[in-house]
Amino acid sequence: MTAGPRPVTRLLVANRGEIARRVQRTCRALGITTVAVHSDPDTHAPHTTEADLAVRLPGAAPADTYLRADLLLDAARTSGADAVHPGYGFLSENAAFARAVTDAGLTWIGPPPGAIAAMASKTRAKDLMARAGVPLLAAVDPAEATEKDLPLLLKAAAGGGGRGMRLVRDLADLPAQLTAARAEARAAFGDDEVFAEPYLDQGRHVEVQILADLHGTVWVLGTRDCSLQRRHQKVIEEAPAPRLPPALRESLHRAAEAAARAVAYTGAGTVEFLVDEDRAHFLEMNTRLQVEHPVTEAVHGVDLVALQIAVAEGEPLPPAPPAPSGHAVEARLYAEDPADDWRPRTGRLHRFRAPGHLRTDSGVTDGDTIGVHYDPLLAKLVAHAPTRTAALRALADGLARTTLHGPVTNRDLLVRTLRHPEVVAGGADTSFYDRRLAALTAPGDARAEELAALAAAVAQARTAARETGGLGGGWRNLPSAPALRAYRAEPAGTVHEIRYRTTRDGIRPEDHPAVTVEPETRPGTVHLTSEGVRRTYHVAVYGHEVYVDTPGGTSHALTALPRFPAPAATAAPGSLLAPLPGTVVRLAEGLAEGVEVAEGAPLLWLEAMKMEHRVSAPRAGVLTRLPVEAGRQVEVGTLLAVIEDAEPAPETHDTARPPKEDPAP
Structure with missing residues (x-):
């Protein structure tokens, strides 16, 4: 980081997606010109089109684009940028890149290269923290691991975000898991160093946000709980961490400050700990802005990106940070299917709208295609309220009411998680999804899905009537019984055949006589009354994809099937x-x-x-x-x-003796 006052006037964000847009937003508020870099798939991405200037990085894979320090520096020179913000991920914790930026005469919006180098290797960071008196878990040499060391967690020395991380419970699996972890670490970070440490099944992941200036002031901005994880990647985070004894909370603050001072840290950073009952163990120090930084911003009323820039310009921090207020919870909305081993999903995002009471940091907009090259994170949604209970409730309700038409996401899982008694009580540990996933991903109410399919059929029947010049109510002189077949695309694939008649009074469901279809009020809106309860459905159609939303938050993704489907091509057995x-x-x-x-x-x-x-x-x-x-x-x-199937071995006969003859009849 460059010492002394040096105003930033044009800043290049060496990243993409949500974090690039987040940094650009603060730059606009500060009057700083923004420069985006983009791969070929990101040519029309929001972070590209919203920046003042944009520079192409030819290619698609991260290794050819966002991980190319030479191309990023060329982009800074070409665009006339005088500062570089790395965001998170990619080269944000690469000391060589930070040094190259400063050597080029640019302002690096991050800690000094020496501090990054000290913490970049988690193995060396642990040695440094041990000397500074920070409590930690002892590392285990994978080559010497025994059964008593299990379970083990393999971690990429240069990584984060769950990449290059594997959990080993069986010693026989260790070699293969080491190979996989190293390959993934090399692809994500360009460094295949992996280390092992004991894994605590029921530990909590608690971290401390720090911010330090060039004048010796270190802020400790409270704790965050990030224990709700899948594949060692965070899903839901909150600040402050709930149910921490005051003494433990204070010891975490002291350890985080000690870690920062041990490496002469400046800028924003996060010190992560594994908390086991009333003990804390150092995990790592992230020398960058964290994905979950918005919850700290909400609770302390600060803009961490603005503060990063101010520190880089040489401005001193006030002696103490603003006092915390209330509670904040963040949920990461991913394009993935938790019920299918968390597999990512691709496709077109037709529409995405979150309620206004939530802070929404997103890297996508309507019409974007979710591809395979980058992280499946669509958005981060944050609720801030006076109490934890109110924040959880606001976030769950806001997520449920979010309009989301596109690939399968983890939205339903997030809502169920935020409403789960164990989470509401506070203190859920990192094993939560291992223990609760089956219940959290169980199919929804079959009756509700049937009514959603009926609403879709009604809406499409009315659309067809308008397009063919029929009456608004769908009435014909002769009764008819057209059928629309629809099935829930994910996760169960259940087929719902909907039959109805058009009468003088409108549309009458054939198989749901107790359900009344009320007259149309506006296209795409269907009112159904069943057992005295009136429900409103909003139906959106994109080709064969049909999405049915209700104001109460239930959403259904359907696929309209043709009335007489063509014979499907089938794959060969096996x-x-x-x-x-x-x-x-x-x-x-x-x-x-x-x-x-x-x-x-x-x-x-x-x-x-x-x-x-x-x-x-x-x-x-x-x-x-x-x-x-x-x-x-x-x-x-x-x-x-x-x-x-393997062919059965051929029958063999003893040729030394003639086969035994069957007895005579």
């Missing part, structure tokens, strides 16, 4: 199809056509949205076809392999 789009990063060792595979054996790994996903054999048999190889990109449904 075919293994790609469950998600991505790139084949590697095949299992020795995998080739003709080899026998066991059920559940790993066959290959797909990389999608910066994570690796293992594809296993669905059955035992002989691999008769393997039409893919490492480096190939595949779409959902692409044939990956064919596994057929």
